[in-house]
Amino acid sequence: MRAAALLFSLALAACSSQPRPAPAPDPSAVLQAIPAADPAQYERIQDMKKWRNPYLIIREDGVALFDSADSAEIILKTDEVLPALARLPATNWPYGRVVAAAGESARASEQDGVAIRRNKGIVGGMLEGAHVTVKWVPAG
Numbered sequence: 757m758r759a760a761a762l763l764f765s766l767a768l769a770a771c772s773s774q775p776r777p778a779p780a781p782d783p784s785a786v787l788q789a790i791p792a793a794d795p796a797q798y799e800r801i802q803d804m805k806k807w808r809n810p811y812l813i814i815r816e817d818g819v820a821l822f823d824s825a826d827s828a829e830i831i832l833k834t835d836e837v838l839p840a841l842a843r844l845p846a847t848n849w850p851y852g853r854v855v856a857a858a859g860e861s862a863r864a865s866e867q868d869g870v871a872i873r874r875n876k877g878i879v880g881g882m883l884e885g886a887h888v889t890v891k892w893v894p895a896g
Contacts, residue, residue: 793854
């Protein structure tokens with residue numbers, strides 16, 4: 757019986773001493789490594805086709821991250837926005853730590869409009885908490 761207990765203890769100790777994978781870095785901390793927003797570089801941009809930083813489109817079912825490199829929208833849940841932004845390379849942030857964001861079209865139904873406003877509040881709060889400036893723009 758003692759031998760079994762000793763073997764169990766040794767096996768348990770061997771399992772617990774194996775290295776654990778490093779936890780993923782906190783997205784807010786990763787974003788803090790990007791320089792603060794520089795309004796002089798972006799405040800006069802009127803044509804959003806010229807916007808070079810991340811661009812978010814708030815939808816009723818989540819958020820689209822517009823990837824200007826291939827003109828694609830990456831659909832995210834609201835809780836996936838900060839990690840997705842944190843994975844972007846530093847070259848995607850020429851204006852500093854600022855994103856452009858727009859709510860989806862005014863043609864949305866009343867129910868969809870409520871969902872868009874809710875998601876806008878959630879995303880805006882998360883970005884503010886991560887010290888990311890948001891340039892709210894009209895829906896295109």
